Amino acid sequence: MGAYIVKRLLISIPVIFGISLITFIMLNVIPGDPIALMMKEHISTDVVERVRAQMHLDDPAYVRFFRFVWDALHGDFGTSYKLNRSVTTLLLDAFPNTLALAMSGALVSWIIGIPAGVLSAVKKRSFLDNSIMGFSLLGVSIPVFWAGLLFQYIFSMVLGILPVSGFSGPEYLIMPAIVLGWSSAGTIARLTRSSLLEVMRNDYIRTARAKGNLEIKVILNHALKNSMLPVVTVMALQVAGLLSGAVITESVFGIPGIGRIAVNAIQSRDMPLLQGAVMFTTVLVILGNLVADILYSLIDPRIKYD
Amino acid sequence: MREDNTILEINNLKTYFYTDKGVVPAVDDVSIKVKKGQIVGIVGESGCGKSMTSLSIMQLIAPPGKIAGGEIRFDQKNLVGISKQEMRSIRGNEISMIFQEPMTSLNPVYPVGKQVAETLLLHNANMTKAEAKRKVIEMFAMVGIPEPEKRYSVYPHQLSGGLRQRVMIAMALICRSKLLIADEPTTALDVTIEAQILKLMKNLQAEIDTSIIMITHNLGIVAEMCDYVYVMYAGKIMEQADVFDLFDNPKHPYTEGLLKSIPRRDVHQNKSKGLYSIEGMVPNMLQLPRGCRFHPRCEYAVDACREVEPQLVDMGNDHLVRCIKYNQ
């Protein structure tokens, strides 16, 4: 297992390198002078020239790219144009908030999604099944930002039981987590349902019944574990989705996380900060996929990583 | 008068499937009797209702299938209409089953020993896990699994097909069931493994004193294993007899055809003709032919066969046959 993890991490290196290249090209090579954009027009040209030289912006693109990679390898993503602080520090400060949000969002989606999917499969083609499937489609279709505003309106404005926005205590996490988890919950419920129905057709389910098992035990002990395999695969893809969702949720609820940094960086055209945020998030996605793979091998003994 | 030593008696069982396209009489008015310690064979081509008969006994028919009539008396008790709870206490405990595909009949995500122990724990509320494990390992040794202690915690995919089927047998017999239903237990295995498994089953049957219903399409297995045989075709029993009687003196043209299609060493075969086979195919169960179900494939068919469905006729010596030849 250890060897597998090392191997997977090694395979990730070219992917991360490729992504930094794509990001770098999009942010740097395409025309547009960051200094001019940053400082607006009322700055004299020689100031601009000095800053350019200071930031090595006059070097050829490939030199700048390798300098970026080299620095990144040393944990240095440069300095934010706007905030004049180390990008790495800014990101590391924001990371725990994003992690807390994404994890609790994921938790919400599993706690709602998996039981709902099981219930739906067990009561196949019943009113309950149709309702759950309808709701899950609603979950997938609801715009995350709008759901956030709706929640704020209902729970903070009308009912006044939850704080509107900010991040200074666990209660601030409740609404964002539900809003973020909601849409994945729909996907997970649908997948759990179809996967469970598929597994229920297997011969070993008949064996489990022939042993004299209660039907509910057949489902929970014999079918559920097998049916979680595709769900875990989707959980890996969910990492990217959750981080996308976190960008929006953090903006709506004013949570100082990576996503809000990225949005602010775009609005203030703070290139190093945006670049750092993108790289950071991508690495998170890759690590998330690795965790899902390991989880997969824990469920399915047929998979051996070595 | 019911004899005392009857363990299973099926009377006029009807298992129908109510599909969108019509009703499929998968098991149509079938009566079967199994005595204690007896090995009874049910033979027929695939799709003739053999497996449905066995699943009916286990009450494991899934919708749109339903037992539409008849009774299944096991140990004097009618299983048709019995409560689910009562049925569960019988399944795996008093009646157990071995399936055709050892590859897919074991759950891939649990160790095999645990899967066998589950049956034991289900039906013995007071048993500890350690005790169950000890018994499973004993049983593994009994069904000839080498290194049983080590095998307890391996996963199905780490075992060969033969070993997996031995695990299935261990699972079926761990509660010393009174009746074992073996549904094509060796079809998916190599011929050499097949012989070993059959020998094992026969030995265990004597040792544990269980009755066996052997479902197969292979008359060779029937000759080797069974005491009494039912020949099924399109949901109906066509002929039933003592195994020696059936092989020496087949009465139904279908049985005759099945016997002729066994490759044999002792009879000189006409090489140019090759192996005999029954012409045609099993009929579509949604559109059964009028009259005798076998008549479209029967070389002796006469006009009457197309009109009248023949009845089972007792030829004496517990030999019954469903053919118009014997109906007059």
Add this chain to the structure above:
Amino acid sequence: MNLARNLMLKKEVIEASDELVKETFWQDVFRSLKKDRMAITGGIVILLFVLMAIFAPWIAPHDPYEVNLDNQFQKPGLEHWLGTDMFGRDVLSRIIYGSQISLLIGLVPSMITMSIGIVLGIVAGYFGRRTDFVIMTISDMVLSFPSLLLAMVVMYTLGASLLNIFIALSIVGWAGTARVVRAQTLSLKNKEFVEAARAVGVKPYIIMLRHILPNCIPQLLVLFTLEIPGSILSEASLSFLGVGAQPPASSWGLMVSNGKEFLFNAPWVAIAPGIAILVIVLAFNFLGDGLRDALDPYLKQ
């Protein structure tokens, strides 16, 4: 003589592979769809939105861009059914005009995405080896990006405009389609009719076009129907974050964004356009779902 036989064979092979995509396929699909009430409802709602977008100037009760500061934050009522926003503009009229942007965003990037994905997917699957490796590695990279963030980066570089949203969403979206088409191509590549076509020397691009692509249609159809609501949601999110459509455009996402400041005093400004997004996305999802069920036998082939 041999040549003549070859040509005959070639023709037969080509005709045989067309069998899968005969008219009966569409008849089949429509028959199953007709039974699905949710899918029918979805279809009707989509049709209504399309009509609304086309006839917006005739339907809208007010000018969606007419600013009237005396008329700010009118509550929903007889004159303004869904009230007015902070510039006194009629919310209903803006939603009606907004359907134009949403449908355009739903259709155009999805079509671009599908085209790129189909071409790259078939090529990767058919040629395999290095081509496959390169295309799939790039698609892996794209899939590793959180899609919204990638789209944001593209918008940062190109600047916010409708055209750039098309580009951003296309850059993000093709990888998923490519994966599906590649998988399907791989499974078709070794089917008898493709091998037969190859054996008689049919050119690769003809094989891809005439034998492989038609057999991907069921998958693509479902993918396309589900890609549309995805694009609509992405545009709304981008516009909400301020990197999508720019004022005074009446994009629904932008309307929600503008309304969020006044959520507690004038909730209708933000809530109403959100409902429009929800309804159209839900309608496409219902239709896509129904289509998936209707195509189920073809998808499992």
